[in-house]
Amino acid sequence: MDRRKSLKAMVAGTVTSGFMFSSCLTDTEETSVANVETPTEGDNNYDTTRTKEELAYEKELRAKDAFFTEHELATLTILADIIIPAEGEYSAASQVGVIEFISFIVLDMPHHQLPLRGGLMWLDHESNRRFNKVFKDVSSEQQIEIIEDIAYPEEVKPEHTQGERFFSRLRDLVSTGYFTSEEGIKYLGYVGNTPNVWDGVPADVLAQYNMEYDQRTLDICIKPEERNEIANWDNYEV
Structure with a gap:
């Protein structure tokens, strides 16, 4: 290795x-570990998870x-x-x-x-x-x-x-x-909190419970290429 x-x-x-x-x-x-308060306002150079004390300390170090x-x-x-x-x-x-x-x-x-x-x-x-x-x-x-x-x-x-x-x-x-x-x-290879592509419950699991997707559900829900779009459920009937 x-x-x-x-x-x-x-x-x-x-x-x-x-x-x-x-x-x-x-x-x-x-x-x-220091006890510090969360800032009431964010800093343009940092996200709001940084405290004022942390920002001041880092500025001091970098100087x-x-x-x-x-x-x-x-x-x-x-x-x-x-x-x-x-x-x-x-x-x-x-x-x-x-x-x-x-x-x-x-x-x-x-x-x-x-x-x-x-x-x-x-x-x-x-x-x-x-x-x-x-x-x-x-x-x-x-x-x-x-x-x-x-x-x-x-x-x-x-x-x-x-x-x-x-x-x-x-x-x-x-x-x-x-x-x-x-x-x-x-x-x-770490991807963090990244959504993956879901193509539905596996067919063998559905068969175990005598269930299956209807075609309309497949057409509307199981479309990885449209994963970022909000589904329109108007007038949808089971």
């Missing part, structure tokens, strides 16, 4: 963001300086595309806004900042130790060699424990960002 299919199986049937972010918290990190350096962003981009590469009609993770998502999340959830920055430093140190270059500057083959040593928690060596913890956290964040993007949702 390839990386995409493994991640797809992991998030299928799960509330993605809740599942992913809960796995990113350590034993000492807690989530908090902050970026946490990651250009070097760190370049490294994160490479890592994200290793975790979820391009495949067929689907883009790599970095091409659907995953890096921007992570950049925002570390401002919204600061407990990710130190582990991610420390992990990136560990990665560069390990790359320098092996190849005398930072991670983003070594070959793709050399990058994969390092990743293979930290990507499988059950197989990681003691000297790579810090790298494994970093990569597991990053994998969760990349997966969350990707599978909550428009393309990621499409890749999962």
